[in-house]
Structure formats: structure tokens, C-alpha cells
Amino acid sequence: MKLALIGNCAYQALIDDRARVRWLCWPRFDSSFVFGNLLDEEKGGIFSVEPAAPPSQIQQEYLANTNILRTVFRTGEDLFEVLDFAPRFAQYERFYKPTMLIRRIRPLAGGPVVRVRCRPVYDYGRLQLEPTMASNHIYWKPPGSELRLTTNVPLTFVLEERPFLLEADAYLVLTWGRPLEAPLEETCDKFLRRTRRYWETWVRHGVVPDRFQRPVIRSALALKLHQYEDTGAITAATTTSLPEYPGSGRNWDYRFCWLRDACFTLGALRRIGQFEEMERFVTYLLNIAEQSPERLQPVYGISGESRLDERILDHLAGYEGNRPVRIGNDAYRQLQNDVYGEMIAALAPLFLDVRFQDLASTHSTSLLERLLARIEQTMEVPDSGPWEKRGPSRIHTFSLLMHWTGACAAARIGERCGNRRLAEWGRRLGARARDLIEKRCWRPDRGHYADSVETDDADAALLMMVNLGYLDPSHPHAETHVRALGERLRADHHLLYRYLQDDGLGETKASFTVCGFWYAEALARLGRVDEAEEVFRKLCGHANHVGLLSEDIDPETGRLWGNFPQAYSHVGLINAAFAISPVAGPIV
Structure with a gap:
């Protein structure tokens, strides 16, 4: 089972060694999966970040003493990484732990070409959700809530699953219910720093x-x-x-x-x-x-x-x-x-x-x-x-x-x-x-x-x-x-x-x-x-x-x-x- 666990004590997700979200139940641990192709490749939806050409090498590890996952893809001379985490940190005398999955894609060498696929489902795969493109995000409507993908990747590339040249950091923020309404890059980087600090401190203590x-x-x-x-x-x-x-x-x-x-x-x-x-x-x-x-x-x-x-x-x-x-x-x-x-x-x-x-x-x-x-x-x-x-x-x-x-x-x-x-x-x-x-x-x-x-x-x-x-x-x-x-x-x-x-x-x-x-x-x-x-x-x-x-x-x-x-x-x-x-x- 080449799966890694991330989460924030409000939800859990399993991501495989190819940076595919294989299991994610929202809004709770015991809810229907949004991505569950661990149990059905066809009906379980998909959320993947992958090189356009088959990779020659993939490495995956946690950032030390955290629940933040890093997956590195190499294709020839092209190299990029995916960081996956669920935000968790102290805020206003409590813990901030939203139903939010953040994926940061960073080029490391060469000119990597990347494809993003995001097809959520609900009711354990019975509902194939239809995407709608807005000004800066894509949303889906599961019963009683909203799934929103906020990203700086061209929305057309995501909807059409079209490969694109990764020239700078790309951010994918998937939320259930309350969306991210703040500067994308700045907020993701801040959440990453604070989440990393939280886990490192928890371990250190x-x-x-x-x-x-x-x-x-x-x-x-x-x-x-x-x-x-x-x-x-x-x-x-x-x-x-x-x-x-x-x-x-x-x-x-x-x-x-x-x-x-x-x-x-x-x-x-x-x-x-x-x-x-x-x-x-x-x-x-x-x-x-x-x-x-x-x-x-x-x-x-x-x-x-x-x-x-x-x-x-x-x-x-x-x-x-x-x-x-x-x-x-x-x-x-x-x-x-x-x-x-x-x-x-x-x-x-x-x-x-x-x-x-x-x-x-x-x-x-x-x-x-x-x-x-x-x-x-x-x-x-x-x-x-x-x-x-x-x-x-x-x-x-x-x-x-x-x-x-x-x-x-x-x-x-x-x-x-x-x-x-x-x-x-x-x-x-x-x-x-x-x-x-x-x-x-x-x-x-x-x-x-x-x-x-x-x-x-x-x-x-x-x-x-x-x-x-x-x-x-x-x-x-x-x-x-x-x-x-x-x-x-x-x-x-x-x-x-x-x-x-x-x-x-x-x-x-x-x-x-x-x-x-x-x-x-x-x-x-x-x-x-x-x-x-x-x-x-x-x-x-x-x-x-x-x-x-x-x-x-x-x-x-x-x-x-x-x-x-x-x-x-x-x-x-x-x-x-x-x-x-x-x-x-x-x-x-």
C-alpha cells in the first residue's frame, strides 16, 4: 500500500506515491468520499498532478516531523515537486483546521510539463458532479454544500485536463463549504509555514x-x-x-x-x-x-x-x-x-x-x-x-x-x-x-x-x-x-x-x-x-x-x-x- 496519510483532525486523505488523492471523505471522517478510487477506479473520481510524459523517477516522503507530504517527479532533465497538506495551526485560542486541501506544485529543474485532473464525486460514487467555471475558480455542487477549486492554473487547462508548462509555483486549493477568499499564493505559503511549525512543535514537545x-x-x-x-x-x-x-x-x-x-x-x-x-x-x-x-x-x-x-x-x-x-x-x-x-x-x-x-x-x-x-x-x-x-x-x-x-x-x-x-x-x-x-x-x-x-x-x-x-x-x-x-x-x-x-x-x-x-x-x-x-x-x-x-x-x-x-x-x-x-x- 503505497499510500501516505495527511489531515488536520477534521478530515483525512490518502495520497499515493504518484500524488493521486486516492481517498478523501468530506466533510467528516465517516462521510461519503469525494475521491475514493481506492475502492473503484471508475466511480471513485480523481484528483491527480502528474507529468505529461511518463516519469523516470518518483520519490515521496514527509517533511521531517510533520504530516506534510512531498512528492518529486523526474522526467529526463525536468523535475518538479508536489506538496500536499491540510492546514492546521493555532488561531484565536483554538485550532484552525478547515476542510481544505492545499497542493503546491513547484518546478525544480528543466521545463516540466504538468497535467492536473480534478473530477470529484459524491454519495460513494453514485453522483458524478458537474463542474462550473467561474472567474477564478471551478465549483461543483454536492448535496447541501459546495466544492470549490481555487487555483492560479488556467481553469481551461484543468477542465480540459490539458498539459501545461510549469514555469512558476502553481497552487490548487480544494475546499468544502466555505471557500478560500484571500490572496492565493500568499495565503497558501503562510498556511504552509504555520502548519509546518505546528507539527514540528507538537513533535518537539x-x-x-x-x-x-x-x-x-x-x-x-x-x-x-x-x-x-x-x-x-x-x-x-x-x-x-x-x-x-x-x-x-x-x-x-x-x-x-x-x-x-x-x-x-x-x-x-x-x-x-x-x-x-x-x-x-x-x-x-x-x-x-x-x-x-x-x-x-x-x-x-x-x-x-x-x-x-x-x-x-x-x-x-x-x-x-x-x-x-x-x-x-x-x-x-x-x-x-x-x-x-x-x-x-x-x-x-x-x-x-x-x-x-x-x-x-x-x-x-x-x-x-x-x-x-x-x-x-x-x-x-x-x-x-x-x-x-x-x-x-x-x-x-x-x-x-x-x-x-x-x-x-x-x-x-x-x-x-x-x-x-x-x-x-x-x-x-x-x-x-x-x-x-x-x-x-x-x-x-x-x-x-x-x-x-x-x-x-x-x-x-x-x-x-x-x-x-x-x-x-x-x-x-x-x-x-x-x-x-x-x-x-x-x-x-x-x-x-x-x-x-x-x-x-x-x-x-x-x-x-x-x-x-x-x-x-x-x-x-x-x-x-x-x-x-x-x-x-x-x-x-x-x-x-x-x-x-x-x-x-x-x-x-x-x-x-x-x-x-x-x-x-x-x-x-x-x-x-x-x-x-x-x-x-x-x-x-
């Missing part, structure tokens, strides 16, 4: 490990773009319906907020010293908790929508011909009881970190107690487990692990805040969860904890028993558990399957990227640092040309599959990097 700094920074920048800042929701991935494996039919819409994924994303961002994302997510969580007083769903829409009914878009060909294309996700219907412990973990810094205690409102305290009550109520209630299998409900070990995690966090909060009742309640529930895990989930004949109280199967999510501190490295089960899971689930030396048993959806063929990082992290926490580093480096070797990872990796070809980029994969990379190479102390 974070924490990085002693080694592996570049992959950690790129992962952090990708995670940042998965928060829909308006509401605080954190999405699982940018795309929908990129299959886990060719022909598998496992094509899901990941443009929603899985509470579990969001919790671990926040943990990774806190690890690198970024906290504003947590503050925004807590607001999102408080809002969905108010509308869901009885139970939390595993996944919600980015506005907090509770219904995410799946629909199949039969008119789209699918990624490389892989159908179906789905929008919506029926996982919202499932029962996944681990979410209560994860949400306590997400809230915990409000109570345990003095820098955020002013944010611990009456609402968050009440929610904390409601979450702990739900842990007590659901401790032995069967659920679907973390992998959303379509089989029978069981009491899953991972859910018990997260019950333990949340209960222990609540106990710490009670101790810190002088709330004896909360502390004792948390300790009691933590002990109960541990007792269930030890008595009903450990399989001495297999050397690992099983995926549920009534089955014997291996589950890669249980590598988190070490990573979350449930199993201390000195625990007699710790190393045998990690080794046994690694052996049973290994697809390759460094690639692991999530599980091997039938999940009601067919055979599992692709390895799950984050599982390999969980394994590397667990090895490092057991003191097997050299082995962990070898696994980590091989996994990082699967990242694409700009350092991004998808959900799945084909163990036979090493090719990336699944939705892209996958937040969970980059969370795993960050956590494993810090486990292998902690933050360096001061030199003096």
Missing part, C-alpha cells in the same frame, strides 16, 4: 525513546490524525472495506470509535507525552455515557451515534476487485464487557495525575463509579470477546483481564483521593477477576492462559497479561505463557495470528500486525530484549515507503492488507519501542 525515534514519531503523527477533534472521538483507521486478505470478504468499515482501541491509543500518546487528546476523548466518553446509562457498546460513531447499521454498496468494485464494500459496522450490536475496565483506565489520569485533577468533574467521578459497577455486574457474563467473532458468547479471559485492570485502577484512584469505599471496592473486584483467571483460564498442559473459561484456545490479546502488568516477569507462568502463545500463533518468526479457531467468518489467513508488536513488547518486559528487538525490527520492515502500517500482513508475501493506516498497529509499535528502548536519562 513529546517524548521519544532512546532508539527507534523515527518510527515512533511517524506512528504518533498518524495516531494524532485519527482523532476527530470536534467531538474527541478516535477512529480505528482511515478507510473502509480494505480486505484483511484477498477474497476473504472480511471488508469492514473502521471509520468509527472503538472504545478499546481509543483507550490504547490514548495510552500510547500519553507515553510520548501528549495529553490533549485524552482531554478531548474524556468529553466524548462523558457524552456517550449519558446516552448509554445501562451499558456501553464496543463502538460508536464519531458524533456518539449508537446505531451504525451496515450497508453493502453493490455498485462499487472494491479494493483491487475485493467485494463487498461496506459502510457502517454491526459490531455495535455486540456485547464486549472489556470496555468498562478500559474506560476506567482512560479516565484514571484525571484522578492520578495532579496536572489534570481540575478536569475530574462530578460527572467523571459518577461515571467512574458506574463503570466499576458494570465490572461487578458483568464479571461472569458471557460476551463476544475482543475479536468480534460470530460464534457463541463466552466468559473471555481478555474481558476478565480488563476487569482486573479497571478494578485495580479504581482502587488506586480511591487510595489517592482518600475514598476508602472506592479503594476497597476496586481491590475486591480486582481480586475476584484474578481468582477467576487463575482458577478457570490457566491451562497447565498447554502452558498458557486460554481464550475463555471453557475453551483451550490461544489468543494473542492475552500477551497483554504481561504488558499490562497482570503477570510480573518473575511470575512462574509469565515466560511459558508468552512462549506458548508465540509458538501456537506464529505465522512467521515475527508475525502472529490473532487466533486459529473458527470465528464464524471463515479461515483466518492474514497475520494481525499489532499482535507481533504485543509479542515484541512482552519479550522485552520479560528481559529478552535482543529477541524483542529482532521481532520489532522485522515488523517495522513491513511499513510502507513513508512508514505507515495497515491492520494485516500476508505471512507468505509480506504485503500489507486491511484498513489503512491502522491506529492499533501504530499503538503497538510505540509501546514495543519504549519497552525495548526506554527514554534515555540526562547525560549529566
